[in-house]
Amino acid sequence: MSPSQPVLRSATAEAQPQPVTNTTEWQRPGPTRRQLQQDVWLGLGMAVAGVIGTDLARSTSGIPVDLGFGGVGAYVLSAAVALPLCLRRRYPLSVLVVVSVLFFVNGEWNTFAFAGNLVTQATQFMAIYAAVAWARDRRRMKLTMIVVFVGMFGWLAWGFVRALNNDSVKGPGGGVLSVYVSFVLLNFALNVLYFFGAYFWGRTAWGVARQRHELEQQAVELATQQQANARRAVIDERLRISRELHDVVAHHISSIGIQAGGARRVMESDPEAAKNALSVIENSSRTAVNEMRQLLGMLRAADPELDDDLGVPAGKAPQAGADRLPALVSTANSEGLSVGFHQIGQPVTLPETVSVSVYRIAQEALTNVRRHSTARSAHVTLRYLADTAVEVEVIDDGRPKHAPVGSRLGHVGIRERVSLLGGESEIGPRPVGGFRVRARIPLQPAIVSSEGEVQA
Numbered sequence: 001m002s003p004s005q006p007v008l009r010s011a012t013a014e015a016q017p018q019p020v021t022n023t024t025e026w027q028r029p030g031p032t033r034r035q036l037q038q039d040v041w042l043g044l045g046m047a048v049a050g051v052i053g054t055d056l057a058r059s060t061s062g063i064p065v066d067l068g069f070g071g072v073g074a075y076v077l078s079a080a081v082a083l084p085l086c087l088r089r090r091y092p093l094s095v096l097v098v099v100s101v102l103f104f105v106n107g108e109w110n111t112f113a114f115a116g117n118l119v120t121q122a123t124q125f126m127a128i129y130a131a132v133a134w135a136r137d138r139r140r141m142k143l144t145m146i147v148v149f150v151g152m153f154g155w156l157a158w159g160f161v162r163a164l165n166n167d168s169v170k171g172p173g174g175g176v177l178s179v180y181v182s183f184v185l186l187n188f189a190l191n192v193l194y195f196f197g198a199y200f201w202g203r204t205a206w207g208v209a210r211q212r213h214e215l216e217q218q219a220v221e222l223a224t225q226q227q228a229n230a231r232r233a234v235i236d237e238r239l240r241i242s243r244e245l246h247d248v249v250a251h252h253i254s255s256i257g258i259q260a261g262g263a264r265r266v267m268e269s270d271p272e273a274a275k276n277a278l279s280v281i282e283n284s285s286r287t288a289v290n291e292m293r294q295l296l297g298m299l300r301a302a303d304p305e306l307d308d309d310l311g312v313p314a315g316k317a318p319q320a321g322a323d324r325l326p327a328l329v330s331t332a333n334s335e336g337l338s339v340g341f342h343q344i345g346q347p348v349t350l351p352e353t354v355s356v357s358v359y360r361i362a363q364e365a366l367t368n369v370r371r372h373s374t375a376r377s378a379h380v381t382l383r384y385l386a387d388t389a390v391e392v393e394v395i396d397d398g399r400p401k402h403a404p405v406g407s408r409l410g411h412v413g414i415r416e417r418v419s420l421l422g423g424e425s426e427i428g429p430r431p432v433g434g435f436r437v438r439a440r441i442p443l444q445p446a447i448v449s450s451e452g453e454v455q456a
Contacts, residue, residue: 026210027136031089043086046123050078053117054110065112074113077106082123088130093137093144099127100148104155125198132202133209149195156191160184230412237413238420256281321355322382322390325362329380332366338377339366345384354441357417358382358392364410365394365437373398373435385440389423393438395430414439 031039054074058065067074081102084095103124106114114120128148135141163169169183177185263277329341350358362380369378375398383391411427414437418425423441430436 026213028134028206028209029213030136031134035089039088039090040086043083043088046082046085046119046126047079050082050117050119050123051075053119054078054113057113057117061112068109074110077102077110078113078117078120081106081120085123085126085130088127089134092131092134093140096127096131096144096148099124100151104151107155121194125194128195128198129202129205132199133205145199152195153191156188160187233410233412234416237416256285321352322350322358322392323355324359325380325382325392328359328363328366332370332378337366337370337375340377340379341382342379343382343384345386347384348387348390348443350390350443354390354421354443357421357441358390358439360417361414361437361439362392362394364414368410368437369394369396369398369435372401374401375399375434387443389440389442391438391440393436395434395436397434399433411437 058067058074065074069076081099084098084102088095103120106120128145131141131144135144163183164180169180259277259280263274263281266277267274326341329339332339366378366380369375373396375396378394378396381391381393381395383393385391414427415425418439418441421441423439425440426436426438428436
């Protein structure tokens, strides 16, 4: 910059360097179509403002000025220095070089307009900012900055030398330093703020864009991981249900074998006893077939290779059922949580899979209360809805803890278990405070198709 000219000062106060690590490993994505359109309007607007600023500088000049080039040269140069901003984000380094050259030409040949036209000063500031903020090749950007800064400060130093030789710096003095020394220090400080302020402001913008990109990438990865975890939870729950079904069906098959053996032995001596045994065999086989149909689709969808990964042994004892809910509540009470239990309706004999599911749902809900809630009390309600359905509900009076509250994959398992049995579930906060887990499961066996659809 010419040593006697003003600089743009307002934006430098906002420039705060933000260190960014591993900057060479990331390239900022190119500008959007909307941003490119905005740049075009910015460049055109700055060009018009430059022409107006030059005309105002001409009117306020104390001496006649030479417009050059047929009386329009000063206006053309003032507009030309701003027009490259139309491409400032598409070709940031090229725009910086072109603007810097025109900036120098304006300072040397269009002195009156350069001195009184802040639009020209702002244009150079924007070009430096855009080059640092948008250049994808950071090594080329730094080399270009070095060339531009060396050229500009060399021009500034040459201006100091000319001012000394021409004895053009005059004033009343009176300060600690001489007029010339004060002039040099003031202009050097302003130019340092001007150029390095634009540089660090652009560097901050580039760093913010990089951080935003990393956050977006992390959000995508987290969403993908969450989907994978949810799918894994569904498969895990299906495998657990299938093992429970194995235990239930094995019980019926064993009963069938025993009854068949007894019927064979008494078939001739006691036909009535043999008839009763065959009746038991008939009922047990129907129950076993119905319960196998409930989980047929799940067994086809499950991945058998997950058995080892899940760490679940192949053989398991028969699982607890709805009749063990009082024992479950008693255990939860002994672990520091006040839990109540209430049973509504006339108890009926539940299918084994339904009974086990009722127990597991209550168990998972109470586990979540202890681990992830501030609740001090909870209540388990078991409702027998005539001969059509059974409903289990667990409510508490707490709120989610401020610490991480888990992945909520237990809720996924509950919904999957209820869905496979043709039921419906409700999981979420209560309007009066606390949390509710409610599941209603029909007693009429449902058949799960291979596509996962529940059929009556």
